[in-house]
Amino acid sequence: MLLALGLVLLASQPASADEPAKPSTPRTMADVIAASKPADWRPLDPDNTLYLDLAAGRVVMELAPAFAPLHAANIKTMVHEHYFDGLAILRVQDNFVTQWGDPDSDKPEKARVLGKAAKTVAAEFERASGGDWPFAFTSLADGDVYAPEVGFVNGMPAARDTKAGKAWLAHCYGMVGAGRDIGEETGSGAELYVVIGQAPRQLDRNIAVVGRVVQGMELLASLPRGTGPLGFYEKPEQRLPIKSVRLAADVPAAERTNLEIMRTETATFAALVESRRNRRDDWYKVPAGKIDLCNVPIPTRPIAATAKP
Amino acid sequence: MLLALGLVLLASQPASADEPAKPSTPRTMADVIAASKPADWRPLDPDNTLYLDLAAGRVVMELAPAFAPLHAANIKTMVHEHYFDGLAILRVQDNFVTQWGDPDSDKPEKARVLGKAAKTVAAEFERASGGDWPFAFTSLADGDVYAPEVGFVNGMPAARDTKAGKAWLAHCYGMVGAGRDIGEETGSGAELYVVIGQAPRQLDRNIAVVGRVVQGMELLASLPRGTGPLGFYEKPEQRLPIKSVRLAADVPAAERTNLEIMRTETATFAALVESRRNRRDDWYKVPAGKIDLCNVPIPTRPIAATAKP
Numbered sequence: 001m002l003l004a005l006g007l008v009l010l011a012s013q014p015a016s017a018d019e020p021a022k023p024s025t026p027r028t029m030a031d032v033i034a035a036s037k038p039a040d041w042r043p044l045d046p047d048n049t050l051y052l053d054l055a056a057g058r059v060v061m062e063l064a065p066a067f068a069p070l071h072a073a074n075i076k077t078m079v080h081e082h083y084f085d086g087l088a089i090l091r092v093q094d095n096f097v098t099q100w101g102d103p104d105s106d107k108p109e110k111a112r113v114l115g116k117a118a119k120t121v122a123a124e125f126e127r128a129s130g131g132d133w134p135f136a137f138t139s140l141a142d143g144d145v146y147a148p149e150v151g152f153v154n155g156m157p158a159a160r161d162t163k164a165g166k167a168w169l170a171h172c173y174g175m176v177g178a179g180r181d182i183g184e185e186t187g188s189g190a191e192l193y194v195v196i197g198q199a200p201r202q203l204d205r206n207i208a209v210v211g212r213v214v215q216g217m218e219l220l221a222s223l224p225r226g227t228g229p230l231g232f233y234e235k236p237e238q239r240l241p242i243k244s245v246r247l248a249a250d251v252p253a254a255e256r257t258n259l260e261i262m263r264t265e266t267a268t269f270a271a272l273v274e275s276r277r278n279r280r281d282d283w284y285k286v287p288a289g290k291i292d293l294c295n296v297p298i299p300t301r302p303i304a305a306t307a308k309p
Numbered sequence: 310m311l312l313a314l315g316l317v318l319l320a321s322q323p324a325s326a327d328e329p330a331k332p333s334t335p336r337t338m339a340d341v342i343a344a345s346k347p348a349d350w351r352p353l354d355p356d357n358t359l360y361l362d363l364a365a366g367r368v369v370m371e372l373a374p375a376f377a378p379l380h381a382a383n384i385k386t387m388v389h390e391h392y393f394d395g396l397a398i399l400r401v402q403d404n405f406v407t408q409w410g411d412p413d414s415d416k417p418e419k420a421r422v423l424g425k426a427a428k429t430v431a432a433e434f435e436r437a438s439g440g441d442w443p444f445a446f447t448s449l450a451d452g453d454v455y456a457p458e459v460g461f462v463n464g465m466p467a468a469r470d471t472k473a474g475k476a477w478l479a480h481c482y483g484m485v486g487a488g489r490d491i492g493e494e495t496g497s498g499a500e501l502y503v504v505i506g507q508a509p510r511q512l513d514r515n516i517a518v519v520g521r522v523v524q525g526m527e528l529l530a531s532l533p534r535g536t537g538p539l540g541f542y543e544k545p546e547q548r549l550p551i552k553s554v555r556l557a558a559d560v561p562a563a564e565r566t567n568l569e570i571m572r573t574e575t576a577t578f579a580a581l582v583e584s585r586r587n588r589r590d591d592w593y594k595v596p597a598g599k600i601d602l603c604n605v606p607i608p609t610r611p612i613a614a615t616a617k618p
Contacts, residue, residue: 094527095482125594143454145601173404173507182591197530198482198507198604202588202597218403218534221506225527279511282491285434288511292454295507 027280032272033262033299040268041260042155043303044214046248048072050079051257052100052216053243054089059216060257061176064156066134067169068210070121071178075189075210076247077117083190084245087112089223093231095197098220099179100242101190114190123184124208129160129167136265137167140273142290146170146201150293152264156212157293159204169209172199172294174217178208196221199294214300215259258303272299336589341581342571342608349577350569351464352612353523355557357381359388360566361409361525362552363398368525369566370485373465375443376478377519379430380487384498384519385556386426392499393554396421398532402540404506407529408488409551410499423499432493433517438469438476445574446476449582451599455479455510459602461573465521466602468513478518481508481603485520505530508603523609524568567612581608 044062052059065072078084084100091099104110129137137160139151147159150170157175160167169175176194180187187208194213213220228234248256262269273296278287353371361368374381387393393409400408413419438446446469448460456468459479466484469476478484485503489496496517503522522529537543557565571578582605587596 092531094530143452145452145454145599146597184594199601200604201601202585202593202604204597205595206593221403222401222531222533224531276511284511284515285493286514288455288513290454292508292510295509295511 027275029272029275029297029299032268032275033301036262036268040263040266041301042263043258043260044248046251046256049248050075050211051244051246051248051251052084053246054219054240055243056219057216058257059213059219060259061211061213062155062261063211064169064209066154067127067156067158067167068124068178068208070118071124071187071189071208071210074117074121075178075192078114078190079245079247080250081115081117082244083112083114083117084242087242088239089220089242090191090226090239091193091230091232092196092223092225094225096195096200096231097193098196098223099191099193101179101192103236103239105190112190114188117190118188119190120185120188123187125184125205126166126168129162129165133167138265138269140291140293140296142277142292144293146204152269152296152298155261155264155298157296157298159293166205168205170199170293171195171201171203171209173197174213175209176211176213177203178210180207194220201294212298214261214298215257259300260303262299264298272297336584338581338584338606338608341577341584342610345571345577349572349575350610351572352567352569353557355560355565358557359384359520359554360557360560361393361554363528363549364552365528366525367566368522368528369568370520370522371464371570372520373478373518375463376436376465376467376476377433377487377517379427380433380496380498380517380519383426383430384487384501387423387499388554388556389559390424390426391553392421392423392426393551396551397548398529398542398551399500399535399548400502400539400541401505401532401534403534405504405509405540406502407505407532408500408502410488410501412545412548414499421499423497426499427497428499429494429497432496434493434514435475435477438471438474442476447574447578449600449602449605451586451601453602455513461578461605461607464570464573464607466605466607468602475514477514479508479602480504480510480512480518482506483522483526484518485522486512487517487519489516503529510603521607523570523607524566568609569612571608573607581606 048063050061063072087102089100090103102112135154137151137153139149144150148161150159157170157172159170173195176192178187178189179191179193225231226233233239277291357372359370372381396411398409399412411421444463446460446462453459457470459468466479466481467476468479482504485501487496487498488500488502534540535542542548586600
């Protein structure tokens with residue numbers, strides 16, 4: 001069969017015979033990753049990582065407390081209380097979102113009890129871009145349709161408006177948000193969604209983005225689409241059960257999924273962005289010259305056995 | 310449950326009691342569609358429409374002969390010869406493409422015979438933007454990361470560079486392209502792919518875009534992801550059989566899927582774009598102010614029974 005679209009994302013690309021390898025000027029993303037150093041990566045923090053376990057496998061999510069501290073803390077409280085265990089994926093809307101939570105949340109007599117978690121927390125749609133900002137904002141120079149400036153903050157796609165003094169996470173593929181009702185402060189993290197299609201950037205600054213799926217997106221993106229309004233499943237038996245959602249720190253070491261993520265504030269990541277902005281492999285005839293924020297991959301990989309303590 | 314993300318795409322939105330309906334200034338997409346006139350829509354041309362029939366249902370694709378005439382003609386030749394019937398979906402790469410064709414195309418003794426269709430046709434990655442241009446290019450004023458100008462041509466997202474005198478179709482969600490090997494002219498239309506994730510605009514001008522899925526995308530986007538390189542299925546039994554691909558004109562009238570598409574060169578479509586650029590429903594707190602080319606929906610609907618001849 002034709003390979004077509006020859007994006008061999010993680011295969012190494014040998015240099016041709018008449019062109020010796022130049023480690024200092026990597027050409028493809030595989031080259032950049034192969035030439036990266038341990039300091040270009042950071043392990044996921046077990047206190048900031050969720051495992052959403054389904055029958056088909058595990059989805060690993062990193063929380064974003066720098067942007068949504070109240071939501072992140074509330075979700076962790078829920079997870080400690082096993083709030084999500086036995087709940088379900090309720091909605092899959094094509095080219096938009098997959099959403100999970102309590103199918104009975106609007107039936108007081110049947111709804112799962114939130115325990116110590118808050119029923120609603122304050123809106124966390126954006127945050128101050130200056131002052132106590134804990135992380136570098138690595139700008140992407142390619143421009144953006146929606147925001148005056150976009151880039152990456154600690155491994156997550158973000159935007160900012162320095163005139164307004166605000167920064168926010170961007171709704172790219174794999175970003176996780178906290179569903180809310182009409183009121184701004186009606187979200188709690190008890191109902192979460194993940195983007196499974198073209199980045200719905202119109203949601204930016206309208207809802208709390210609480211994190212990002214770093215592994216297992218295919219488990220959430222390949223589900224049957226719901227046929228009800230907004231892609232909700234119409235019959236209870238169509239819902240996909242959630243085995244559990246756990247904080248990595250609460251999971252025995254042997255059962256953890258140990259991953260590391262490329263640091264987005266490094267020169268290596270800048271080289272990776274360039275390798276994707278202008279593809280160098282033989283398949284491409286016209287390099288794009290630019291790259292959209294949501295087209296930049298943020299590499300994640302298992303932590304090598306030798307790197308473990 | 311929380312509806313969250315309240316995008317009631319096709320429900321009508323009644324005007325409130327103290328605010329009479331103003332048909333001339335529609336607010337939501339539903340309002341725009343409700344206020345549209347028959348002339349704002351065009352029926353799909355049966356001579357330019359393909360039905361990809363799967364066990365789970367039908368995918369309807371519109372070809373783009375204005376941009377890829379050789380590919381469109383070659384695909385129609387193949388379809389007339391039942392080339393695709395009994396072939397399969399071979400590849401589903403998460404956040405990228407679903408691809409179908411002949412699993413044995415690289416085995417001369419087993420490959421499906423192409424008959425009167427060409428094995429390769431000339432590259433049709435872009436076309437002249439002036440001169441014999443048959444359709445209006447309706448510009449989108451919101452800007453674009455990848456191209457100097459973007460907009461819509463006869464119901465398809467497109468880009469152009471008037472300085473270079475070139476126009477091309479844009480790789481948005483649902484766009485269909487003809488897979489090729491390393492050589493520019495190695496595509497034929499015998500292996501097709503559709504975009505199922507964030508628009509891979511880096512493919513623009515590197516491959517022939519031959520059309521767009523106008524109905525049934527969920528059937529192609531919700532498939533299990535392949536676990537082989539590039540998302541190819543590793544085992545033959547994982548492939549999804551194609552029942553048939555037929556030209557609508559070759560299908561008895563009673564078996565056709567009669568659809569109409571909003572004309573993208575109309576004032577109604579401009580109003581629709583604005584309704585999506587700045588959402589007016591109560592859920593949104595901050596209108597985006599801009600919209601990305603690939604976030605603009607191109608409405609498709611069944612042709613009303615009363616509109617039939």
